[in-house]
Amino acid sequence: MSSAPLQPILRPHPPSSISSFSSPRRTQPSPRARPCRLAAAREMPWPHVLTVAGSDSGGGAGIQADVKACAALGAYCSSVITAVTAQNTAGVQGVHLVPEEFIRKQLNSVLSDMSVDVVKTGMLPSVGIVRILCESLRKFPVKALVVDPVMVSTSGDSLSDPSTLANYRDELFAMADIVTPNVKEASKLLGGVSLHTVSDMRDAAASIYKFGPRYVLVKGGDMPDSSEAIDVFYDGKEFIELRGHRIKTCNTHGTGCTLASSIAAELAKGSTMLHAVRVAKNFVESALDHSKDLTIGNGPQGPFDHLFRLKCPPYNIGSQQRFNQDSLFLYAVTDSRMNKRWGHSIEDAVKAAIEGGATIVQLREKDAESREFLEAAKACVEICKSSGVPLLINDRVDIALACNADGVHVGQSDISARKVRELLGPGKIIGVSCKTPAQAEQAWNDGADYIGCGGVFPTTTKANNPTLGFEGLKTVCLASKLPVVAIGGINATNAGSVMELGIPNLKGVAVVSALFDREHVMAETRNLRSILTNALCSV
């Protein structure tokens, strides 16, 4: 997979274009030195997206959608307005272009002063505007450029001069990290080919890729009615069909602008492209789902609520930090019965596991009372936070939300990972137990961060748990696009042999009884950690 989650974007940019993600925050010194009042302050990064787009007086699309989407996902959004539209839920009644020299001025104001991470473009209604933007981007490089080639509104109104087509393709696309046409725009860009099927969308993505962007996303929101909304992602090698539920609603005005600015926000936070696109698509789907019964305006296509999460506790504002796969290395899973047997509180057990070198902790408290569990979970959150070790909760999304844990781990019969993602937002870690390649694929599609695969060996912790053995583990790992942690009957005797399998995406082992069904949790953890480290060194 060329764009596994959490890796920096790898394909080098052509020399003339913008800098790559792997480069430092700014590739050129800021043209203006920072005033000294900030010199002593600790830099607090705030992911920054600049949208270069048109205003929608109805507030559902364009600049207004971009600002709301970025705000919802935790990015700062500055804006350069290219045109002012008189628009509502019935259509576009008028377009007033901002003079080109004034667009240059706005670009210069923002880019010369602020550290913009990602530029997202929407309505670029004239050849001159595209040209000015390209010049500005060459002068002020940013980490990524997201181009939403807005040409026609869903109401059918033209939003760009047809003469911009060639210059979009020849100049802007070559600088773009991703281009996100809908099916009508893809058709226009390719001289009017018709797109009726997902296979046509794939062909279109491959043809648009040849214009020079690193990635192409052909959006299928306007494809004929089906139960799914399918977008096609292409990285030059592989096509990925991103399938979501099609929400039955008329409130889809601005989905395209929202998707592109959400991608930009996630990229600004440091995501890989594929991950950013998946988060963005999930975000649009969730926003549409929460807004399906809203009514604003009398026309056929209404706006939706980007800030729906403000209405759902706990005011989740998107990912602040990305999941580090290496944290799966020594994954400690607590068990209340074992703790009781040895007279350990959950807090003491977690503390000892962390001191012994556990790299992530999951609280799996199957028979605890909710209130008591929440109190213990809160204490564990503090313990884990102070050691920089993520804390996940098994199954209980309510407890995870209430204690602000780092994430949740679910099994196949628990609430789905997709629903958990919707509830927790994009910034939390989600793991899913998987025994088959199909389950691993589903976890990926649902937006999980990792999978747990097992039982590798026979285990007494979990009843009726079939054993996969090394062969089963390898099959699932090979099929999984997500990092994997092996689980089930792993202990100091066999953990080394699991790591020695040398499977690239097998990142570690998860252990229950070998750590917690013991008197000395810290010593057991320390021993297991050194076994794992030695095994890793020998691969």
Ligand SMILES: Nc1ncnc2c1ncn2[C@@H]1O[C@H](COP(=O)(O)OP(=O)(O)OP(=O)(O)O)[C@@H](O)[C@H]1O
């Ligand atoms: N009814 C829906 N349910 C779920 N997802 C949808 C729906 N409609 C569109 N989407 C998703 O929204 C995103 C934007 O796609 P779409 O094809 O609507 O873009 P667009 O036509 O450029 O949007 P705009 O209406 O802003 O012009 C895509 O990820 C698409 O799959």
Ligand SMILES: Cc1ncc(CO)c(N)n1
């Ligand atoms: C200003 C503006 N930009 C983009 C779109 C596409 O949705 C729109 N309708 N209006």
Ligand SMILES: [Mg+2]
């Ligand atoms: Mg649409």
